Amino acid sequence: DTAVSQTPxxxxxxxxxxxxxxxxxxxxxxxxxxxxxxxxKFLKIMFSYNNKExxxxxxxxxxxxxxxxxxxHLNLHINSLxxxxxxxYFCASSQGEVDNSPLHFGNGTRxxxx
Amino acid sequence: xxxxxQLDSQVPVFEEAPVELRCNYSSSVSVxxxxxxxxxxxxxxxxxxxLSGSTLVKGINGFEAEFNKSQTSFHLRKPSVHIxxxxxxxxxxxxxxxxxxxxxxxxxxxxxxxx
Numbered sequence: 001d002t003a004v005s006q007t008p009x010x011x012x013x014x015x016x017x018x019x020x021x022x023x024x025x026x027x028x029x030x031x032x033x034x035x036x037x038x039x040x041k042f043l044k045i046m047f048s049y050n051n052k053e054x055x056x057x058x059x060x061x062x063x064x065x066x067x068x069x070x071x072x073h074l075n076l077h078i079n080s081l082x083x084x085x086x087x088x089y090f091c092a093s094s095q096g097e098v099d100n101s102p103l104h105f106g107n108g109t110r111x112x113x114x
Numbered sequence: 115x116x117x118x119x120q121l122d123s124q125v126p127v128f129e130e131a132p133v134e135l136r137c138n139y140s141s142s143v144s145v146x147x148x149x150x151x152x153x154x155x156x157x158x159x160x161x162x163x164x165l166s167g168s169t170l171v172k173g174i175n176g177f178e179a180e181f182n183k184s185q186t187s188f189h190l191r192k193p194s195v196h197i198x199x200x201x202x203x204x205x206x207x208x209x210x211x212x213x214x215x216x217x218x219x220x221x222x223x224x225x226x227x228x229x
Contacts, residue, residue: 043204
């Protein structure tokens, strides 16, 4: 019954590797997001997709590439991982651009780059 | 552009005491305001939101917040806290008419409820 699920929960990898984080929502929402939470717990949006179309693309290195095969899934692929990529990555969803639609967050993926 | 400032990084309080978590925002346009809570090792969940209408907004778990346009504030309050309220609290803002998924978050306030 998990509304927004992310895998894996923990990801430990070495610098230079390529990794992916998967996200799925079963809420029927049109819009999905990736947020990054740094070590100081500061949250910042990275991307959003609406019906598989990229809507928001904040200033994020090109090494980060979101992919949305359908509106229920938004995966995040990261190339050439760097130490500074260590953070908790949250997937979220909402019902499009409706004003009163809150975000539903997954439980996060803690990425540690060594 | 919008920004959010949470004035306290940590708020320690004893169980059953009242608490106020402060949030100020800056924006050149009208905004929607939100409070989210993050329990340890979990994602964020919505506590309450202000979109329009009454400036006093009630949320889940006995929390409420008051929108004050003149002071550009949206402080969160609870009259009597429980140990289970220990968590990280985030104030967030989005521009009116914009995608409410593009939230600008404050730095977070850690609420520590002591027995």
